[in-house]
């Protein structure tokens with residue numbers, strides 16, 4: 136299996152050759168100038184249609200390009216699904232935006248299928264066409280006429296249930312500076328419509344969604360546009376906009392690696408210790424309590440294999456950085472807590488088990504540095520850990536003050552475990568939390 140890394144350099148050579156060709160003819164014989172201009176137009180039009188057919192099997196392409204999604208993976212996964220639902224509503228091809236460090240954004244270096252299973256996604260949305268960002272970029276680059284755009288921001292409100300529409304002054308400079316939007320070779324200028332739409336009080340809870348047919352109809356009308364590319368993003372939306380779906384399934388290389396490890400470990404107890412936002416001075420006591428709890432659980436269940444998923448830095452990359460972007464300061468107390476845990480029990484992690492070493496072999500060797508950064512900063516191993524937590528015989532979270540107590544990451548694990556508990560009795564609990572003694 137190989138992952139191609141998006142090239143950021145536009146390939147303009149076909150276009151340049153084309154221009155050169157006509158320019159030469161023009162210099163040779165000015166008399167034909169107007170005629171040639173006509174021919175060029177017809178030729179380019181035919182060529183653009185051919186290019187469109189190649190990339191979206193239609194004479195005209197209409198894409199929905201979510202160039203950035205807020206929040207980390209468990210949340211952005213669901214936000215991305217809401218945007219696919221909009222693409223379906225509009226009959227637009229969904230661009231599968233790049234991923235890296237637990238984020239979905241056009242600036243990232245890994246293709247969407249590094250994290251997610253595109254075949255499974257297509258099965259869940261049989262009416263939606265998908266295209267990887269690198270292919271979309273190639274389409275935009277190959278085009279003779281730049282493709283036109285519309286820019287949309289979706290937001291919501293705490294108190295105003297009304298749907299509203301506002302038009303903003305184009306902020307191209309910001310899009311170029313923050314998202315390198317100029318590298319897509321799109322027609323993005325002051326003539327581009329910048330629309331800001333409030334979806335009322337919808338999309339405020341990660342736990343809730345709804346059919347929202349009136350919102351669907353409203354968006355279908357408001358987002359009706361001939362523009363070939365709809366650039367879309369959202370601000371402040373924290374939950375599903377429509378029906379709450381199961382998360383986008385993860386790429387089979389990750390699920391395979393995870394089932395390999397669960398087969399080796401089973402039966403096992405998995406601990407999720409997210410140290411971010413824990414009370415610092417409690418950290419050593421939290422660790423001692425966890426050790427006591429685990430010794431007792433091992434004694435009563437006979438299960439001695441322990442797997443730890445944590446945002447504490449496990450991989451060495453220059454300075455040890457946390458395995459979550461939002462966890463920025465690692466203090467002595469965190470190190471002490473980890474020492475207490477690690478010296479008392481035999482702890483398995485994705486590092487100690489070498490479960491992700493295969494990535495080094497399958498990725499393009501020139502991208503080694505990128506992969507090291509990815510593994511040091513809470514990206515793909517966060518997904519891997521999630522899969523190991525889901526399959527564990529016992530899943531143990533931290534008590535209040537010892538960890539970040541509530542997160543959509545934990546919620547996603549709990550929901551998947553609920554399904555497993557319902558379907559078969561191979562796991563023993565949904566979640567238990569160790570007690571602070």
Ligand SMILES: *[C@@H]1O[C@H](CO)[C@@H](O)[C@H](O)[C@H]1NC(C)=O
Nearest residue numbers: 176179180181183184279280
């Ligand atoms: C390219 O742009 C020109 C000028 O706007 C237009 O006349 C022509 O029809 C366009 N060609 C295509 C293929 O859209």
Ligand SMILES: *[C@@H]1O[C@H](CO)[C@@H](O)[C@H](O)[C@H]1NC(C)=O
Nearest residue numbers: 292294295296297298299335
């Ligand atoms: C929402 O719309 C209704 C009906 O148009 C209007 O009466 C109300 O004032 C609006 N609410 C807000 C907060 O703007």
Ligand SMILES: *[C@@H]1O[C@H](CO)[C@@H](O)[C@H](O)[C@H]1NC(C)=O
Nearest residue numbers: 304305306307323324325326
């Ligand atoms: C677009 O409009 C803004 C403000 O009206 C102006 O500052 C900017 O130079 C314009 N950009 C282009 C490319 O015309």
Ligand SMILES: *[C@@H]1O[C@H](CO)[C@@H](O)[C@H](O)[C@H]1NC(C)=O
Nearest residue numbers: 388391392393394395490493
């Ligand atoms: C998983 O195990 C299978 C069978 O042992 C092996 O062929 C495969 O390479 C392993 N995959 C990973 C990612 O470890």
Ligand SMILES: *[C@@H]1O[C@H](CO)[C@@H](O)[C@H](O)[C@H]1NC(C)=O
Nearest residue numbers: 427428430431432434435570
């Ligand atoms: C040990 O585990 C058992 C069964 O899970 C529980 O009833 C008991 O309270 C635990 N003891 C301690 C000291 O945590």
Ligand SMILES: *[C@@H]1O[C@H](CO)[C@@H](O)[C@H](O)[C@H]1NC(C)=O
Nearest residue numbers: 451452453454455456464465
């Ligand atoms: C590592 O941390 C030290 C001290 O905090 C800092 O001075 C240095 O710039 C950091 N190096 C890198 C590569 O981040």
Ligand SMILES: *[C@@H]1O[C@H](CO)[C@@H](O)[C@H](O)[C@H]1NC(C)=O
Nearest residue numbers: 449473474477478482484487
């Ligand atoms: C735990 O200790 C072992 C050595 O005994 C070390 O190799 C490993 O990196 C430690 N794990 C953590 C999470 O600190």
Ligand SMILES: *[C@@H]1O[C@H](CO)[C@@H](O)[C@H](O)[C@H]1NC(C)=O
Nearest residue numbers: 554555556557558559560561
């Ligand atoms: C348990 O359920 C999962 C998911 O439904 C399924 O993949 C797995 O094969 C089942 N295991 C057993 C032992 O029934």
